[in-house]
Amino acid sequence: MIPNQWYAILSSSEVKKGTPVGVVRFGRRLVLWRDENGEVACLDGTCCHRGADLATGRVCEGHVCCPFHGLRYAADGHVVTIPANGRDAEVPENFLVRSWLAVDAFGFIWVFYGKPEDAPDDLPMFAEFRSGFPFAERSEVWNVHYSRAIENQLDVIHLPFVHPNTIGRGHKTLVNGPVTKWDADTLTFYVKNEPDRGQKPQTAEEIENWEQLNSLQYRVPNLWQNRISDDMRIMAAFAPIDEENTKIYLRFYQRKVNAPVLRELVCVAGNLANGVILHQDRRVVLTQRPKKTELQMGENLLRGDKPVIEFRARRDELKRAAE
Numbered sequence: 001m002i003p004n005q006w007y008a009i010l011s012s013s014e015v016k017k018g019t020p021v022g023v024v025r026f027g028r029r030l031v032l033w034r035d036e037n038g039e040v041a042c043l044d045g046t047c048c049h050r051g052a053d054l055a056t057g058r059v060c061e062g063h064v065c066c067p068f069h070g071l072r073y074a075a076d077g078h079v080v081t082i083p084a085n086g087r088d089a090e091v092p093e094n095f096l097v098r099s100w101l102a103v104d105a106f107g108f109i110w111v112f113y114g115k116p117e118d119a120p121d122d123l124p125m126f127a128e129f130r131s132g133f134p135f136a137e138r139s140e141v142w143n144v145h146y147s148r149a150i151e152n153q154l155d156v157i158h159l160p161f162v163h164p165n166t167i168g169r170g171h172k173t174l175v176n177g178p179v180t181k182w183d184a185d186t187l188t189f190y191v192k193n194e195p196d197r198g199q200k201p202q203t204a205e206e207i208e209n210w211e212q213l214n215s216l217q218y219r220v221p222n223l224w225q226n227r228i229s230d231d232m233r234i235m236a237a238f239a240p241i242d243e244e245n246t247k248i249y250l251r252f253y254q255r256k257v258n259a260p261v262l263r264e265l266v267c268v269a270g271n272l273a274n275g276v277i278l279h280q281d282r283r284v285v286l287t288q289r290p291k292k293t294e295l296q297m298g299e300n301l302l303r304g305d306k307p308v309i310e311f312r313a314r315r316d317e318l319k320r321a322a323e
Contacts, residue, residue: 003322004114008237022055041075042102136267145292154307175304185220
């Protein structure tokens with residue numbers, strides 16, 4: 001994990017008012033719920049008393065209540081009531097669990113992986129998705145580390161082999177460049193693949209008018225998008241479950257069709273197509289070993305792997321900086 005980052009970890013719709021939700025993220029059991037104002041709270045999900053799962057309890061007056069002995073937890077992680085000691089009894093200071101800074105925005109639940117006082121005010125959502133861009137969403141769990149799942153979307157070489165009948169049609173096996181550009185914590189990469197007719201692939205420096213090419217983006221720490229056009233995008237969030245599992249939230253955004261009912265139908269249809277492509281990827285990515293990637297790991301990388309190399313280098317840099 002890259003410390004001191006906001007991670008999109010759930011869809012907003014997964015945390016409903018009145019019911020606690022249990023998930024594993026960052027290798028930890030968490031519980032999330034909404035208080036009486038609809039604000040999201042997030043705690044370590046194991047009761048500090050006897051280890052029960054708080055997510056199997058209930059929400060009581062804005063607190064989450066342990067299902068085993070009724071201990072009530074506030075959003076800051078402190079136990080505020082121990083029923084066995086009496087409702088007015090003072091609660092010992094050691095009755096607490098870790099609290100996580102969490103917010104609900106742009107259709108995601110975001111959790112800060114670090115100390116709350118170190119959290120930046122701004123969330124790492126792509127600017128164009130912050131308002132006025134309808135979407136449909138689907139999600140599924142992959143048995144790989146989130147680094148492998150992200151790298152699959154940064155891979156410009158695999159298209160004709162993994163997706164020969166979808167986005168890889170045309171057998172464009174020759175990879176020019178690709179051109180990669182960082183802007184703060186956003187990596188943009190520009191793709192120029194073509195059929196191999198015996199020509200020598202161009203280096204990134206040799207590609208002219210690269211700004212006009214199709215481009216994709218990775219946003220630290222766990223977001224990605226394919227910029228198909230100004231009015232159509234595919235976006236994904238890769239929620240880290242643990243060292244071997246990732247939940248992928250895949251969205252299809254479009255604003256070409258704006259009639260209310262038709263707009264939603266187009267979004268859903270687009271995301272169904274996304275699912276076909278995603279499952280073509282999954283068939284191969286789940287076979288990769290090791291399940292987690294690092295900057296130095298013994299793989300023989302190619303020039304066409306430049307976006308993957310950039311991702312690994314930035315991730316390593318940020319992890320080291322947080323040590």
